[in-house]
Amino acid sequence: MVFRLDSLPLHLRAALIRLLRVFLIILLSSPAIAETRKIQFDNGDIYEGEVDDDRRTGTGVYIWANGNRYEGDFANNAMHGNGTYTWKDGRVYTGDFVLDKREGHGELVWPNGDRYVGSFRASQINGEGRFVWANGDVYAGAFVAGERTGRGTFTWAGGNNYAGDFQRGVLHGVGTFAWSDERRYVGAFVNGLKSGQGRFEWPNGNRYEGEFRNDLREGIGRFFWRDDTVYQGEFAANRMHGFGVKIRPDGAKELQRWEQGTLRDSVQVIANPRCRLQIRGELWIFSSDRCINGLAHGKGLAVHPSGDRMIREGNFVLGHLIDGGVFSLRPQRG
Numbered sequence: 001m002v003f004r005l006d007s008l009p010l011h012l013r014a015a016l017i018r019l020l021r022v023f024l025i026i027l028l029s030s031p032a033i034a035e036t037r038k039i040q041f042d043n044g045d046i047y048e049g050e051v052d053d054d055r056r057t058g059t060g061v062y063i064w065a066n067g068n069r070y071e072g073d074f075a076n077n078a079m080h081g082n083g084t085y086t087w088k089d090g091r092v093y094t095g096d097f098v099l100d101k102r103e104g105h106g107e108l109v110w111p112n113g114d115r116y117v118g119s120f121r122a123s124q125i126n127g128e129g130r131f132v133w134a135n136g137d138v139y140a141g142a143f144v145a146g147e148r149t150g151r152g153t154f155t156w157a158g159g160n161n162y163a164g165d166f167q168r169g170v171l172h173g174v175g176t177f178a179w180s181d182e183r184r185y186v187g188a189f190v191n192g193l194k195s196g197q198g199r200f201e202w203p204n205g206n207r208y209e210g211e212f213r214n215d216l217r218e219g220i221g222r223f224f225w226r227d228d229t230v231y232q233g234e235f236a237a238n239r240m241h242g243f244g245v246k247i248r249p250d251g252a253k254e255l256q257r258w259e260q261g262t263l264r265d266s267v268q269v270i271a272n273p274r275c276r277l278q279i280r281g282e283l284w285i286f287s288s289d290r291c292i293n294g295l296a297h298g299k300g301l302a303v304h305p306s307g308d309r310m311i312r313e314g315n316f317v318l319g320h321l322i323d324g325g326v327f328s329l330r331p332q333r334g
Helices: 010-029
Strands: 035-040 046-052 055-063 069-075 078-086 092-098 101-109 115-121 124-132 138-144 147-155 161-167 170-178 184-190 193-201 207-213 216-224 230-236 239-247 253-259 262-268 276-279 282-286 298-303 309-317 320-323
Touching: 230 253, 239 309, 276 320, 282 309
Parallel strands: none
Antiparallel strands: 035 046, 046 055, 055 069, 069 078, 078 092, 092 101, 101 115, 115 124, 124 138, 138 147, 147 161, 161 170, 170 184, 184 193, 193 207, 207 216, 216 230, 230 239, 239 253, 253 262, 276 282, 282 298, 298 309, 309 320
């Protein structure tokens, strides 16, 4: 007996056609069931896992002839999804893969105990992450192409800590370095060294604000003692060197000349009515035995009453500056 569709009533025929259409849609949209196979390649590599249309797709294990091993998700013959890659040297990566590359979030562990958890891009440590060394050092922050670059925080096992900018693994930019003995520096770094404007604080209350070069206090700066005495002027190799003004808590000021931390000359910054000097509408202090008619005259030093500025080698004629530049004794703001 042969079943003929046209022998059915019209309403039944329409209902049966709708059912057949639904069945075909379900059949065509259902994923094919992958088979599990073991494949040994001519180069010695071995794959064991799911295969679809002769392509590694699904979950499986791939072992390279050199000893490396991957276990996890595959798609179209590539490591794709989530898995674990183990190198023959003992390194282990567990995390996301995209088309054979470590891409996304993952964890990489070295045989010596070093460990990184965070972002990967194109098989490199890239983005935000946390690196913990076996010795206890910890870095948390930005990475670019496997190196600490951008903002981050590094904590040494001994207790020192730095939070700020990094470039290719070294302190570079602006940041805060805190020592375990409570010393603290806030300011600029260049290639791992304090360079530029910064502030250094000691646990006893003293502090320095000003210029640094090659990790040393050098240039123009201000040193504050805990008793409120202030020296502002020139520094070199961490010591007062050159001219500066010391301001005592009672407001008394001294113009000083230092040489490698040793005081060579000092004079009180007090107005001399016999040597009046005015520059751009402001009164300055100048002292000399050669002043004429109560006016500054001759060559020498002049200092502003505030102690912020001085003229080191000035030429003055009857109360006027003829030659010489104004030199600031206060550092620029960082």
